[in-house]
Each structure stands twice: as structure tokens, then as C-alpha cells.
Amino acid sequence: MKRILIPVFIAAIGMVTAIVCAGTDPLFMTSTGIGPSTAAYQQFNEIITGDWQQYGQLFTSLQAYLFSRLFLLVVTFMPVIFFFHYIAIGPKKFDHRGKRIYYFSIFNRIIHWLAAFSFSLLVITGLLVILGKILGGGAIIRNGRSLHILSAIVFTISAVPMLLMWLKNMLPALYDIRWLFIMGGYLNTKKKPIPAGKFNAGQKMWFWLATMGGFVMAYTGYFLWGLQAPVDDLRLMAIIHNFLGAALVALFLVHLYMSLFAITGSLGSMINGYKPKEEVDILHSRYKT
Numbered sequence: 001m002k003r004i005l006i007p008v009f010i011a012a013i014g015m016v017t018a019i020v021c022a023g024t025d026p027l028f029m030t031s032t033g034i035g036p037s038t039a040a041y042q043q044f045n046e047i048i049t050g051d052w053q054q055y056g057q058l059f060t061s062l063q064a065y066l067f068s069r070l071f072l073l074v075v076t077f078m079p080v081i082f083f084f085h086y087i088a089i090g091p092k093k094f095d096h097r098g099k100r101i102y103y104f105s106i107f108n109r110i111i112h113w114l115a116a117f118s119f120s121l122l123v124i125t126g127l128l129v130i131l132g133k134i135l136g137g138g139a140i141i142r143n144g145r146s147l148h149i150l151s152a153i154v155f156t157i158s159a160v161p162m163l164l165m166w167l168k169n170m171l172p173a174l175y176d177i178r179w180l181f182i183m184g185g186y187l188n189t190k191k192k193p194i195p196a197g198k199f200n201a202g203q204k205m206w207f208w209l210a211t212m213g214g215f216v217m218a219y220t221g222y223f224l225w226g227l228q229a230p231v232d233d234l235r236l237m238a239i240i241h242n243f244l245g246a247a248l249v250a251l252f253l254v255h256l257y258m259s260l261f262a263i264t265g266s267l268g269s270m271i272n273g274y275k276p277k278e279e280v281d282i283l284h285s286r287y288k289t
């Protein structure tokens, strides 16, 4: 497993590091002279050739510079995209006074809000920890770390029933490919039936990343919390935790934007369980009640 994971992550680290470092040192990766750029490049070579044990220094710099920048990039870049989408295309609006369909049971809603609350805390406290140095450290960051663990436990517990209750509706379907091609119809506000069942392809991706990714986060986080593993394993765990964490935060922000802004009144369905029939007919045209 490690044999497959390590090169994949090294390639990902290489690409992201090159992009992030290019802003501060344009010669990074291309310089042939003696200096910090070359040293970093040599370190990459060592990793690529498989000398995992020797790259503690690179790992330290990834931890100190790359991950915090990556998270900062996610939390600033994503809202900018949403802002432009909202201005240029705008939200989808459906008739909330007409017929309604019962969509989310009370059990669905309780589990969802348990997961939502704990996950939101995980995101906030995770950002506090990763940006701790920039924020000046101190008691807030230390308490944030403890709250991070507590919310991780609550989230992991709620992710199990969430996985089971929606598993069947979240299985991939052929029409999901068409949904992806038309980007769910979110590039316009036309009311044309969209190919999706109870959940669309975007919601399915979020579901699988949040649940399965959540379990991987819990597993890697468990070792990082206790530091009870060989140092190389801990480095790998930290790399997975940070990259996957950044992807989860990005999709979490997409989920927030979709639920709170992109479809007017969507939040209501997660509060009272009902969706307007018009919305279901258009956005979930393959859903059979």
C-alpha cells in the first residue's frame, strides 16, 4: 500500500510545492546553481528515488510553509469563485408555496446536523492549528487542538449512521456522467430537468469524500494525536491528513455555498424535511417518490 501511496503523494507534493514556491522563488525547480533552490530540488530527488528516511528536513518545511499556504489558498480562493458565480449566474429559485415532497426524515436531519456541527468545529479548529504560527500561538490554539479531537470523535460517530442511511441513494448511476458534463446545470438558471436521483453526482462526491475521507482523517489523526508510530509513518500520516483535509475543507465550502446560497431556500429542507415539488422535478428529475 505504502509503495503506491508514497509516489502519488510525492507527485502531488511536488506539483503543489512548485506552484506555491513559484510565487516567492521563480528559480525554484529550474535553478542549476548552488543555493536553496538546488538544495530543495535535490531533496525532491531523494524522495523520488525512495529515500523516505532522509527527507525529514523537507517534511518540516512542508509542514511549516506549504500546508498553511494551501489551507489559506482554499479558504480565500473558494469564496472568490462562489462570489463570481453568485454575481454572474445567481441562485436557482423554486416555488416554495406550491406542492412539497417529504425528503429528509427526522433521523436523517438529526444525524446530518450532528455531523454538520462537529465537522464545522473540526474545520475551524483544524484551521486554528495549521495557522497557529501565523496567528501567534497561545491558549486559543492549544484549546483548539483539544476541541479538534473532541469534535473528531463526535464526527466519526455520526459518520457511521450517515454512511448507512444514505448509502443506497449515493451509489453511482449512469446519468451521473451526464450531470457532470453539464456541471449540474449550475452554469445557468434555466429550469430544465437535470439528470439526478435523490442525490446528484456532486452531492454523491461530497458524501463519499466526507464519510470515507472522514474515516481516513480520523485514522491518520489518531496517530498524529498520540505520536505512537515510527517517525516515517507519522510523516506519511501528516501528509495524508493535510492534503485530504484541504480537499475536505474545499468541498465543505462548496456544500455550504450550495446549501445556503446557490439554491434559494435549500436550508429549509434540512430543517423541516420538505422540498418544493418543482425543485425535485427539475433538479432531481430521476427521483421516484
Ligand code: HEM
Pocket (backbone or CB within 6 Å): 112, 115, 116, 117, 119, 120, 199, 202, 203, 204, 206, 207, 210, 211, 252, 255, 256, 259, 260, 263, 266, 267, 268, 269, 270
Ligand atoms: C453547517 C454546515 C452545513 C449546512 C448549512 C448544511 C446544509 C445542508 C442542506 C441544506 C442539505 C440539503 C441539500 C439539498 O438536498 O437541498 C444538506 C445535505 C447534506 N449534507 Fe449538509 N450541511 C452542512 C454540513 C454538512 C457536513 C459537515 C456534512 C458531512 C460531513 C454534510 C453532509 C451532507 C450530505 C451528505 C447531504 C446530502 C447530500 C447533499 O445535499 O449534499 N453537511 N446539507
